[in-house]
Amino acid sequence: MTTEYVVQVEDLRKSYGAFTAVDGVTFDIRRGETFALLGPNGAGKSTTIEILEGYRDRTSGEVSVLGTDPGRGGLDWKAKLGIVLQSTGESGNVTVREQLAHFARFYPNPRDVDEVIAAVGLEEKQKTLIRKLSGGQRRRVDVALGIIGRPELLFLDEPTTGFDPEARRQFWELIRSLKAEGTSILLTTHYLDEAAQLGDRAGVIAGGRMVDIGAIDEIGGADARIPVVRWIENGVLREERTTTPGALVARLGEPDGLEVVRPSLEDIYLELVGEAGLAAAATDTVIEGAAL
Ligand SMILES: Nc1ncnc2c1ncn2[C@@H]1O[C@H](COP(=O)(O)OP(=O)(O)OP(=O)(O)O)[C@@H](O)[C@H]1O
Ligand SMILES: [Mg+2]
DSSP states (O other), X not given: OOOOEEEEXXXXXXXXXXXXXXXXXXXXXXXTOEEEEEOOTTSSHHHHHHXXXXXXXXXXXXXXXXXXXXXXXXXXHHTTEEEEOSSOOOOOOSBHHHHHHHHHTTSSSOOOHHHHHHHTTOGGGTTSBGGGSOHHHHHHHHHHHHHTTOOSEEEEESTTTTOOHHHHHHHHHHHHHHHHTTOEEEEEOSOHHHHHHHOSEEEEEETTEEEEEEETTTTTOGGGGOOEEEEEETTEEEEEEXXXXXXXXXXXXXXXXXXXXXXXHHHHHHHHHHHHHHHHHHHHHHHHHHHO
């Protein structure tokens, strides 16, 4: 069986005047996969997602979403997408339940409104006007609206910003159940633990360029995952990276402050983005030098 791709992006570029926000990005998402797009503020994540959603034109590059060019997607195509934008302008003079019931009618095979309300934990607020909700509760409404149409492909642009820790855990459960049903997901998040929990693969984007892409547990390469042993010796913090931490610990015995730390996705991410920043700074210097 050939792999089926729900998203294919080839050398995508987006410029605003002289400024290039997305600078030749290539990636794809397989059916059923959760792909996490990671990167610092201003990296080009929302720009990329909004191009895939059909909200934004691209400057150049090839893009296919569910087999369609988003620039030409009709209503049938849109009905297969679930979209949670980074920010929504919902004024919300209707109740949570009214809003969901209203949007459910746009889709051929919507989810049950009560089920969705329960899935995002808004049972007690379902009769409250949206404008009277707290920030995190409003964000839950955004997520509910994103899934009400039973999308094949779900775009989540920083969905859990403003969620309390319990709501985030509940959201992770929701995403796992959507995944289990076969939903393909493109997620951006600044919570690297969230990306590690939910993502199958990740792409790290910085300055509009993809600096690494791969399976969540392989991104950054094997070397980035070498454990670090820390301990205190004569009042000084010592640290050693080693592929055989057990042997080192056995040798050290019981020093103060002994710990073995495996780099988290966040550690690896920071390293990647830091390197990309240094590389960009070096390139800028060369360009400046050439211009002189
Ligand atoms: N309409 C616009 N006109 C000009 N520049 C824009 C426009 N929209 C976005 N940009 C710029 O493009 C770059 C990428 O923005 P984008 O919103 O894609 O970043 P992001 O990766 O989503 O960041 P964040 O994590 O903060 O959401 C930024 O430098 C931003 O200022
Ligand atoms: Mg963004």
